[in-house]
Amino acid sequence: MVGQKVKEFFQIEYPILQAGFSGIDAKSVLPVCEEGGLGVLGVGLKSPEWLRGQLEEIQKNTQKPFGVEIFVHHPKIGEIFKVLLEKRVKFVFTDGGNPLPLFPYFESANIEVIPVVPTIRLAKKMEENGAKIVVLKGRESGAFTGIFPVFPMISLAKKILKIPLIVRGGIYDKMTAKVAFLLGADGIQIGTRLITTFESSFPQAYKQKIISAQSDDVKIILDFTNYPLSVIKNEFSERMEKLKEKNAFPEEVNFEKIFGEINLENVEEIPVFGGISAIAINELKSTKEIFKEIFEEATKDLEK
Numbered sequence: 001m002v003g004q005k006v007k008e009f010f011q012i013e014y015p016i017l018q019a020g021f022s023g024i025d026a027k028s029v030l031p032v033c034e035e036g037g038l039g040v041l042g043v044g045l046k047s048p049e050w051l052r053g054q055l056e057e058i059q060k061n062t063q064k065p066f067g068v069e070i071f072v073h074h075p076k077i078g079e080i081f082k083v084l085l086e087k088r089v090k091f092v093f094t095d096g097g098n099p100l101p102l103f104p105y106f107e108s109a110n111i112e113v114i115p116v117v118p119t120i121r122l123a124k125k126m127e128e129n130g131a132k133i134v135v136l137k138g139r140e141s142g143a144f145t146g147i148f149p150v151f152p153m154i155s156l157a158k159k160i161l162k163i164p165l166i167v168r169g170g171i172y173d174k175m176t177a178k179v180a181f182l183l184g185a186d187g188i189q190i191g192t193r194l195i196t197t198f199e200s201s202f203p204q205a206y207k208q209k210i211i212s213a214q215s216d217d218v219k220i221i222l223d224f225t226n227y228p229l230s231v232i233k234n235e236f237s238e239r240m241e242k243l244k245e246k247n248a249f250p251e252e253v254n255f256e257k258i259f260g261e262i263n264l265e266n267v268e269e270i271p272v273f274g275g276i277s278a279i280a281i282n283e284l285k286s287t288k289e290i291f292k293e294i295f296e297e298a299t300k301d302l303e304k
Contacts, residue, residue, distance in 0.1 A: 002299045005164040006187030009112075009133055010038050010091065011065050014295045017135075019168055019191030020069025020093055021143040021273045022046070023264060026057035027201035031287040032194060033064040040067040040093060040189075045256055048079040055087040067091035067114070072099050085109050093135065095144050096227060100129055116168065118146040120157045123165070133164045135189055140170030142192045142275035145220060145230040151179060158184035172277035174298040181302055190294075192275045197287045205267045209234065213278040221271075225250035229258075232272040 001007075003015025010017075013036025018024065022044025029039030041058065043051055051068070058066055072094050074080055081102075084092060092106060095116040106113040107130070115126040116135040123134045136157055138150020150169040157165055167180050168189035180188050194200065196207050209232045217233040221240040224247075231237050243252060262270050 002181050002302050003187050006166060009164065012036055012038050014291055015187035016291060016295060017166060017187060017189040018194050019189050021191050025201050026054045029058055029066055030061055031199035033062045033066050035287045035291045037291060038065060038067055040069050043068060043070045043080065045071060045074060048076055048083050051080060051083050067093055069093040069095060071095060072097035081105060084111065103130060120153055120160060123157060124160055127161055127163050131163060135166045135168050138169030140276040141168050142230045143273040145228050151183060154183035154185055169275060170277050172281055174293050177294045177298040181299060192277050193281060193290060196281050196284055198284050199287050203265045206264055206272055207284060209267050209272045210274045210278045211282050213274065215279050218274060218276050218278055222253060225253055229271060230275050232274045232278060234272055235268040236271055
């Protein structure tokens with residue numbers, strides 16, 4: 001059965017997970033949960049109070065499994081962990097740094113930690129240190145992007161890893177999902193496509209930026225820091241490019257203004273997260289329609 005290990009691990013109907021970009025709130029998580037996937041809340045650099053409120057909204061409105069993605073270098077990571085513990089979050093995804101120092105804390109709290117990593121070497125390292133499942137992200141990913149294209153990595157990763165493999169980057173329709181599963185992925189994690197749904201809480205102007213993106217509108221910015229981002233071209237991305245051109249130090253970038261509690265309505269002044277799939281997404285769809293297309297249609301031939 002396609003994706004069976006991932007479905008059993010998370011107790012979900014489909015092996016489809018939401019990518020927890022910063023800005024993915026409870027209203028965007030709930031439709032994914034209700035359609036049988038794993039909705040994933042994106043903390044970014046938002047406050048512990050924001051996290052607590054979002055978790056309360058999710059837990060009030062669904063009994064289905066969900067996850068939280070955290071930025072491991074959050075300046076208040078201790079308080080973030082306390083909220084996760086208080087609210088009995090079961091699944092935590094880590095991105096943006098080395099999560100290994102956090103493993104003992106998650107283990108002691110009976111929280112399943114799912115590292116999001118950009119290379120096969122790091123995926124294997126996570127496995128050797130006790131991870132039960134891992135996400136391998138590619139250069140195609142939105143927000144924190146990977147280093148290499150994800151699809152060439154899948155079959156090699158499957159030869160090296162013993163734990164289930166979830167892949168992230170460039171997956172948005174039945175064909176890309178089918179390729180991922182054919183290459184051996186146990187599950188897929190989707191970000192850009194699940195922002196551009198009728199149900200997601202992102203403002204219409206934000207969604208429009210993604211669905212109107214052309215081939216040269218997806219940009220990798222801040223690659224002179226340790227946190228390269230894949231975004232849709234706008235005034236913000238052009239300012240970041242100018243910082244790079246003047247050989248700015250990474251310390252000159254105010255990450256709080258990028259991942260903190262920002263106004264998503266002003267789509268020229270913020271990063272509009274989007275991976276390479278943005279150039280192929282040209283309309284909004286319902287979460288239900290996306291799930292049916294991506295999983296049911298993509299896998300019907302694989303399970304014969």
